[in-house]
Amino acid sequence: MKLPQTLKSGPCTWVKDSVFSLEVAEQMNISVVIPCYNAAPFIGDCLKSVAEQTKQPHEIIVIDDGSTDASCQIINQAPIQVRLLHTERRGGAGARNAGIKVATGDWIAFLDADDLWFPDHLERASRVIRRTGAVAYINHYNHIKAGDIHIRNGKMESEVTGTGIDDYIALFRRYGHFVGMSACSVQTRHAREVGGLLENQLRRHDIEFWLRIIHNRPWVFDPVATSAYRKHSQGNLSSDRANAAIYGFTAFLRHRAKAQDMVSYDTVLKERARSAITRSFEAKDQVALRQSYSMAFDYLGPMHKILFQILHQAPCLFPVVRLLRLV
Structure with missing residues (x-):
């Protein structure tokens, strides 16, 4: 097996993109978990981006968190098979926990109802995960503003692998916040072992969850953006x-x-x-x-x-x- 060329920078291992000769890994079964609350203007495009994946997911779980708009109607009319669950305003963390509880795939890929994936998101995630042996994957993401995708130029050009919190902190000090739920995939059993997301962590529960998931475990950051996060202008x-x-x-x-x-x-x-x-x-x-x-x-x-x-x-x-x- 041809090993990746690496550079050492502190505790993290920086992996250059190169051609790998790899043994065929076991097929990854990925459950897609999508929390949804009053996302009628966006959920159709979100599901369309999942349907267009070059690697099809094992299942698609949408958790309607007490929507009062037409979200459920749009989900039920989607031209793909969706498992629709209902919760009563548990918030984003609680809705994701409901999805984690019932997921049957070995891996969970999170996606917010107003965000999008590029067609190769799941394929690339599975390929990087197989190669690195990580139990948690995160990638760079772009922004959606006024309906248009805006390309964000990432500061990292190479794949980064680490083990535990200290490696993440080293990366955080260089580049700041880079965890977004729509760019995050984790092993299902590890998500359950750590107890899912904290439901009383009303904001930034993505960072808190990531820190628990990666504690003493290998993780990988992929600098290639295959997801797009929608920035909303309303509100204070x-x-x-x-x-x-x-x-x-x-x-x-x-x-x-x-x-x-x-x-x-x-x-x-x-x-x-x-x-x-x-x-x-x-x-x-x-x-x-x-x-x-x-x-x-x-x-x-x-x-x-x-x-x-x-x-x-x-x-x-x-x-x-x-x-x-x-x-």
């Missing part, structure tokens, strides 16, 4: 960002004890703590500010502790501090 964007930042900090805080490279992990926690409080100031959201100060302040670096102590007493200074890029 500042408050959304504040809540997402707070839950993002919480996701990392939950798993701090699992890290061995505590210096690197705490560096990320400091960055997430700063982001949570900064986003709350931007949103002018008093509830978010109280929550972020209560949870994240102790994890700030010394300089940011002083700055945010001042801002706590004189919030009118925030625009100046932000303009100077001090936070």
